[in-house]
Amino acid sequence: MQRIADTTPIHLDTPKVLLVEDSTFFATIVQRKIEKRLGFQVDWKKAYAEATAAIDCYKDSYMVALLGLNLPDAPHGEIIQYATKKCIPSIIFTAEIDNDFRSNLLTWSVVDYVLKDSASCVDTLINIIRRIHKNSAIKTLVVDDSRPMRKAITRLLETQRFQVLSATNGKEALRVLSENPDIKLIVTDYDMPEMDGFELIDTLRKTHSKNDLAIIGMSASGDPLLSAQLIKSGADDFVPKPFQVEEFHCRVGHSIEMLENIALIRDLSYKDPLTRLHNRRYFFENADTFIQKAIAKGQKVSVAMLDIDFFKKVNDTYGHDGGDIVLQKISALIQSTFSKDAITCRFGGEEFCVLHTHTVEDNVFERFDALRQAIEATTILIDGHTIQVTISTGISSESEPIASMLKLADSRLYTAKETGRNRVVGRPPAANIRD
Incomplete structure (x- = not known):
């Protein structure tokens, strides 16, 4: 029997997940794992009509939506467009996917997709949800003199629920960082006026180590040596333009997780495990x-x-x-x-x-x-x-x-x-x- 979650009292501090899936077996597994391993509340709907009604009523309450493609009353992924138009970060799970539909998913600005191809797919789903939840507390900075590119990268990061700031060149980026010292990730173009990517990265590394700030360089240049030069100047990674959206998300995720792992090691090194005071x-x-x-x-x-x-x-x-x-x-x-x-x-x-x-x-x-x-x-x-x-x-x-x-x-x-x-x-x- 489907749980009726709309009438369940909601703790205001507990993240809420919308699960839209007509398979009772799969949905029950997903729901139980999310509640047990993440402690989040799951609102499970089996059909398009139920899901859209819930979105209309509670869209501001949902941290993320987990959406199945083939619903009884919407067999062609209609729920995806409905959820993303309401600006709900959405993760898609499906038994199979072709390149044309994959392109549509990226156009619709979904967070990610998970294939139901193995027993580990639910664990993958859990990890993506955990990442999305953490991202909401992380500030990022996009530095690019091209307004369309700046907006496109900002949109991709916001899809992942990052807090996103922007700058048009290196000098402006330094000012934004000084006003927001808690920025954790900078995505910067190479070729910019006033201060290019090389100078920006070099300046940043004089005061911000790789343990505290991740930097991803980008460029449309066809120079095969540019990526190595940017990384040698202090960037953590490089993404060429134009880029694959999935690759971009993977590189951003790896950079953030590296910072978190370093912070964890530092915490274990500097904190007393019993009292949590410094040592x-x-x-x-x-x-x-x-x-x-x-x-x-x-x-x-x-x-x-x-x-x-x-x-x-x-x-x-x-x-x-x-x-x-x-x-x-x-x-x-x-x-x-x-x-x-x-x-x-x-x-x-x-x-x-x-x-x-x-x-x-x-x-x-x-x-x-x-x-x-x-x-x-x-x-x-x-x-x-x-x-x-x-x-x-x-x-x-x-x-x-x-x-x-x-x-x-x-x-x-x-x-x-x-x-x-x-x-x-x-x-x-x-x-x-x-x-």
């Missing part, structure tokens, strides 16, 4: 740059070393699983307190470090004491038992090299431990703060 490696690789930027803005910098009091007793009483719960809770409180303009790290075990910026007028000691009081007042549930823990903190606000500041903060943390714990120590003895 020591991240701290020492980024602390100097963080301090230099703060000084340039006229800000002050402080370093604090924090340690959970009597943490060994928690592990001895509740095991390491209980200790992990405490570490996660304390880490979340530290992170929420210093969520902006700070590097928050787990240095190891139950010890944490916070490097943060502030103004001359800010009372650093009161801020850390407020954190101390918040942690002391927090109850933590472990295996049905509620416990409370405290922290000791040492702070260094002296303008010294980071190694000296850390050493001083660590010394003051030791003083806090030796003088009773559950306290903040700054410039001894007058700056000591306790409840």
Whole structure:
């Protein structure tokens, strides 16, 4: 029996997928996999009339449409044109496809098509949906002095749900990038006035590494060496003009996925897996740059070393699983307190470090004491038992090299431990703060 999804309550934050397919067997598999693996809501329709009615009512709610070609009341792919005209990103699945119909699909600006030719076709479909969902948060920049080409490439990227900005030459591209530093992909022509593709790419690579910004070069030139020259100048890939739309989408997808894989590796390298705070490696690789930027803005910098009091007793009483719960809770409180303009790290075990910026007028000691009081007042549930823990903190606000500041903060943390714990120590003895 078909699920009637129109009357099902919809969580506003849950992406919604329109599935149009008359095969109950295939649709049920697709629906279950999407809901299980992606957590998206699926609105399944079996016929053209049902699907168009749903689109008319809920078109703004659909993240993507999955469309079968041969429906009982529309056997020639009519649903594709209807969905794409309503600007719904559409993925087509079919048992077979010829070149003429494939050309029509590209004309209709569909996201992609999937052949029902193997058991893995549903997995392919899932991966495309996941990619489309991620793309909506990614900014791209198209750089081309030809207005028709610029519009065509923009349309292709928007079909994939990217956020798309544009520029007519290299100089304008640099300005757009400076105003939108979160751009992740630039697709640029080679032959442009004022600043061509070579100069643009060379300029970009002086400030943006391949780990943070992907660049795809394009050109209508018949020079066989141009692609290699653009890639050597810093481009990640090259697409000749005119190009196959499928090839363009593949190269864009590969470039974005490469950035995501690099970001994942970087995250695994720089984040503590338990608490999700930064680790020591991240701290020492980024602390100097963080301090230099703060000084340039006229800000002050402080370093604090924090340690959970009597943490060994928690592990001895509740095991390491209980200790992990405490570490996660304390880490979340530290992170929420210093969520902006700070590097928050787990240095190891139950010890944490916070490097943060502030103004001359800010009372650093009161801020850390407020954190101390918040942690002391927090109850933590472990295996049905509620416990409370405290922290000791040492702070260094002296303008010294980071190694000296850390050493001083660590010394003051030791003083806090030796003088009773559950306290903040700054410039001894007058700056000591306790409840």
